[in-house]
Amino acid sequence: MRGLTRYDLLGVTNVARATQIKALALLPAFALAGLTMACGAGGNGSGGTQPSSGAPASSAIPAEAKDAKLAALVPADIAGDGKIVVGQDQTYPPNEFVDSNGKVVGFDVDLGNAIGQKLGLTMEYQNADFSGILAGLAASKYEMAMSSFTVNSEREQTVDMVTYYSAGTSLGVLKGNPENLSPDNLCGKNLAVQKGTVQVDDATARSQDCTKAGKPAINIQQFQAQTDVNLQLTTKRSDAMLADSPVVDYAVTQTNGAVEVVGQPYDTAPYGIALKKGSGQFAQAIQGAVQALIDDGTYAKIIAKWNLSTAGAVQKSEINPAVS
Structure with missing residues (x-):
C-alpha cells in the first residue's frame, strides 16, 4: 500500500x-x-x-529466454x-x-x-x-x-x-507487543512511517479520530527512508510502525522475531x-x-x-x- x-x-x-x-x-x-x-x-x-548478499541463501533465479x-x-x-x-x-x-x-x-x-x-x-x-x-x-x-x-x-x-x-498495511511492534497496541489504539503513541506513503494518510486519519474522541493525537514520526522507520522501532524510539505488509513481514524475519506483526494486513x-x-x-x-x-x-x-x-x-x- x-x-x-x-x-x-x-x-x-x-x-x-x-x-x-x-x-x-x-x-x-x-x-x-x-x-x-x-x-x-x-x-x-x-x-x-x-546473508551478506541481502537475499536468502541458495536463491538464484534462472535467467529467462527472450520472447520475440x-x-x-x-x-x-x-x-x-x-x-x-x-x-x-x-x-x-x-x-x-x-x-x-x-x-x-x-x-x-x-x-x-x-x-x-x-x-x-x-x-x-x-x-x-x-x-x-x-x-x-x-x-x-x-x-x-x-x-x-x-x-x-x-x-x-x-x-x-x-x-x-x-x-496491505501492517502494524509492526516490538516482540511481545509491550504496549498492547493495535491499529485502533495508537492515540498518544509514537508511530513511525515513511514520508509520501499511504501509511501517512492512514496515521493522520487515525490521529484525527483520536482528537475527536478527546484523546491525545498520535505522534506521527515521518522519515524519508523506510530503513529509518525500521531503525526507529528497533531502537525503541517509536512504539510502532506502519508499512506495507511485505516490509513488516521482512523486518520480523530479519530481526529474528524482535519485531512482530499485530493482526492481519488491512486496506489490501x-x-x-x-x-x-x-x-x-x-x-x-x-x-x-x-x-x-x-x-x-x-x-x-x-x-x-x-x-x-x-x-x-x-x-x-x-x-x-x-x-x-
Whole structure:
C-alpha cells in the first residue's frame, strides 16, 4: 500500500544518496548491540541478520529466454539503447534496497530483471526519493517506475499501471507487543512511517479520530527512508510502525522475531509498475512479460526467495484495473 495520492516534487538521484542509504541500512546492527534481542550484523535496514548478499541463501533465479513477440511491442525509442531506465526508491526491504555489498536487490529488482530478460533488455535502476519518482516518469527521466506503487484511480489517470502483487498495511511492534497496541489504539503513541506513503494518510486519519474522541493525537514520526522507520522501532524510539505488509513481514524475519506483526494486513490493494501514458504498446509488453513469468513459475520462485506471502500473489497481471 505504498504510495502518494498526488505527485510531489521530483526526486533527486545521485551517488551521495545511494551512499547515504547504504550507511542507513548498516545502522541497525550497531544500534541494537546493547539491546536484549537475538540480532546480529545486518545490511538490510530492518535491524537484524541476513546473508551478506541481502537475499536468502541458495536463491538464484534462472535467467529467462527472450520472447520475440513481446520484445517487438517495446517502442523503438525505449528499446534502442538496449535498456529500460527504472525509477526506484531503494530503501524499502525486501522489495528494493541496497545490501551490505552495495548491490541493489529485492523482490521488485528480481522481478524487474526477469521482465527485462523476457524483453531482451537490461534494467537500469536509478535511485530517487519515493515522492518524486512518478514526476520523474512524467518528465521522461525514467522509462518505467517499479517501487511498490499502490494502484489507485488517481494514478491511473496520469500513468499506466501493470499489476504484479497485492499488499496491505501492517502494524509492526516490538516482540511481545509491550504496549498492547493495535491499529485502533495508537492515540498518544509514537508511530513511525515513511514520508509520501499511504501509511501517512492512514496515521493522520487515525490521529484525527483520536482528537475527536478527546484523546491525545498520535505522534506521527515521518522519515524519508523506510530503513529509518525500521531503525526507529528497533531502537525503541517509536512504539510502532506502519508499512506495507511485505516490509513488516521482512523486518520480523530479519530481526529474528524482535519485531512482530499485530493482526492481519488491512486496506489490501495491488502493486503496479508505472509507465508513462502514450508509450505505444509498452504497457502490453510489460504486462505480457509479467504474465509469462507467472505462467512459467519464475514469479512464484521470486516470491519464495524473498519470503513474501503467497496470499499476495496474483494469477493475472492487468493493465489499469478498476480500483478505488
